[in-house]
Amino acid sequence: MGKFYSDIKKYKKYSGNKLAIVLVLSHQGLWALCVYRISNSIYNSRTPRFIKQLLLVFAVIWQKIIEILTGISISYTAQIGSGFYIGHFGGIIINASAIIGDNCNISQGVTIGVSGRGEKRGVPVIGDNVYIGANAVIVGKIVLGDNCVVAANSLVVSSVEPNATVMGVPAIVINNNTSKDYI
Structure with missing residues (x-):
């Protein structure tokens, strides 16, 4: 989750240092990044295969819900570095x-x-x-x-x-x- 914290830090920089909870609740880009970071962590973990696949099913469903709500599609297998910023939501495909x-x-x-x-x-x-x-x-x-x-x-x-x-x-x-x- 270290990369997600660096994402939040960047959002804080651009928002005039708003509280992290306010940013997470109000920025669709952070919603998509949160789901991506959690799903990517599961994908890259050393969790036993059966458990990993089960968790990834839920992650994909969660990602699809976020995709419908925000118009941002980020696959859990993509590799995205820290401090990622999505300026505005909608129509983003990675x-x-x-x-x-x-x-x-x-x-x-x-x-x-x-x-x-x-x-x-x-x-x-x-x-x-x-x-x-x-x-x-x-x-x-x-x-x-x-x-x-x-x-x-x-x-x-x-x-x-x-x-x-x-x-x-x-x-x-x-x-x-x-x-x-x-x-």
Whole structure:
């Protein structure tokens, strides 16, 4: 649960230091993260297989309820680092095989998913300190480097070097401003 506490800490930073209980009760992103963190902990635990599978059935049901309520779909098998922040709820899909680093922010409408053919088929690996704007789509067997910014409404289908800002459909590097001012 250490990662969930780092998520709450980040939410506190953005909310003017509101009480954690107020944040947990009022932010749908935290609801989804709480369910994800608990389910992911079960998935990664050394619990006996039968018990783990039974617990994961309940976790999947709980995740589906949260998905319906919030519009945020995060599979328990995804790998998400600490300090994750979902700015606004709704329309967020994170593929089960996605890997997301520490201290990342995503906005509403973001899809991190599978795409491509043959050897290029796969799911993104997203580095640390990445900001992903509203309605951005990041798909395919690509790497989004540390400290990147993905502008709103962009489609990222190629790997991006660290410290770059990308924009467009398909997204291209527009500058080398880092995510420092966004995170």
